[in-house]
Amino acid sequence: MTSGTGQLPDARPVLQRWLTNAPLTHPVRVMEAAEGTNPSVRASLDTLETMVSALDTAGAGDARWRKKIVEFGKLASMGQFLEMRAEFVLALALSGAKIGYQLGDTTVSNPDILVQDRSGSALAGIEVTARAPQNINELVEQVESASGGLFDVSLTFDRYPSRLQPAIVKDVVAAVRTLAAGDTAVGQVVPVDDPKNAGPVKITVQVGPGTGVVRWEVAGGVLDSVLGASEYAVFEAGIGEQKAAQGGSLGGTPVLLVVDVSRYGAAWLRPGTVWAQRLAGHAKFTPVFPFAGIAVMRQSLDQPSLVDVGVGLSPHLPRSARQTLQDLCKTLDWPCA
Structure with missing residues (x-):
């Protein structure tokens, strides 16, 4: 100890x-x-x-x-912990449904979990990852440091960002300092043009009297752009070189990409049944997408099981692979489309 x-x-x-x-x-x-x-x-x-x-x-x-x-x-980091905890949640879900599995072999390109049939052969693979907007925590920490406990800061995003690059963080901190030194009654807009986001993002920065509290929010409005950013991030999770290799590492055996969106803004507003339909019909499910399907899941630190899940299968799957994943989802009681 x-x-x-x-x-x-x-x-x-x-x-x-x-x-x-x-x-x-x-x-x-x-x-x-x-x-x-x-x-x-x-x-x-x-x-x-x-x-x-x-x-x-x-x-x-x-x-x-x-x-x-x-x-x-x-x-x-907490992010690493939550991603591994998501693996634990899925392993427990398989055990609870009496589905055989073993962890992937990390000495070669492998999914995190290998689902097994009764003979011990790999029936399917499950690769687990998590998505949260990059650098928002860093942004808040740097803005708190810039305020020095002398004033409060409000950051309003007009749509949910998938990523804030370091240069944008510096621009926001510079805006905070400029506003603090001048007229705090007006705001300053910092534009974000990044291909990782679902579209252009504007950050409105305002400062006011206070003790150094930093608040950030996504402006209210139609949720299409917010959830669109989530969909974009989910598919982006599967196209990196390492992830793509894991998606195809089992040959003809299908591999499911499971993305934990617990920390991804408004993603929780869409239930698993709706996620399943949206993912299955998404234009990013091209014939060359490396995974047979995508599952969006959520977890909660006070629960050992999944909070919600929905699975969308690629429309380009061979019939046998589709049936395998459909049967797996049925056994797990996961919505699947």
């Missing part, structure tokens, strides 16, 4: 074993340090103990799970 967490050595024994030698900067260690004053954090840690206990039992003696546990202890 690493000292400084305020946690008793015998509390959450499996989680503590998984965290052996993990530094105090590990995201779970940070949560442990906060649980004494935050009951919701304590509940999240208890849920995590339930999850890792079940996985620890199921993977006992498995070399790939031992490697995964080592990786867990080396996580360096």
Whole structure:
């Protein structure tokens, strides 16, 4: 047990074993340090103990799970933790449905999870990733630093961004400083033109009296652009060189890309049944898209299971691969289109 967490050595024994030698900067260690004053954090840690206990039992003696546990202890950010937690949620979903699986072989290009038939052969693959707008956290941190606790800052996006590049972060911080030094009653607009976003984005920056609070929001209006950004990000998750290799790594065996959109703005407003239809009919599902289907999922730190999920299958799938994934979704009770 690493000292400084305020946690008793015998509390959450499996989680503590998984965290052996993990530094105090590990995201779970940070949560442990906060649980004494935050009951919701304590509940999240208890849920995590339930999850890792079940996985620890199921993977006992498995070399790939031992490697995964080592990786867990080396996580360096909350984003990395949430992405691995999404893998855990999916593994538990498969176990709960009595579907055989094993973790992918990380020594070669492989999906995160290999779904197996009764003979132990790979029936399908599942590659897990997560999407959140890049650099919003960095933007907020830098704006907070620029305010120095002397004034509040409001950032309003006219549509949800998929990415804010470092140059844009610098432009927003410069706007904050300019406004703070002049007339704080007016705002300044910072344009964002980035192909990673679903379209041009405008950030309206305003400052006012306060103690350094930074608020950001997406302007109200039609949700098409907001959800369009989410759809764009989901498909973008599957076309990087590494992800594309994983999508085709099993030959003719279909691989499903599962994207956790829990932190992606308005994505939660669309239920899994609707996501399934939207994904299946999307123009980005071209014949060369490397995955057989995409699932959009959400998780919650206080629940060990999926909050919602929807699966869209490529219209270009061979009949046998389509049937395999449809049968898998039916067994898991996942909406599929």
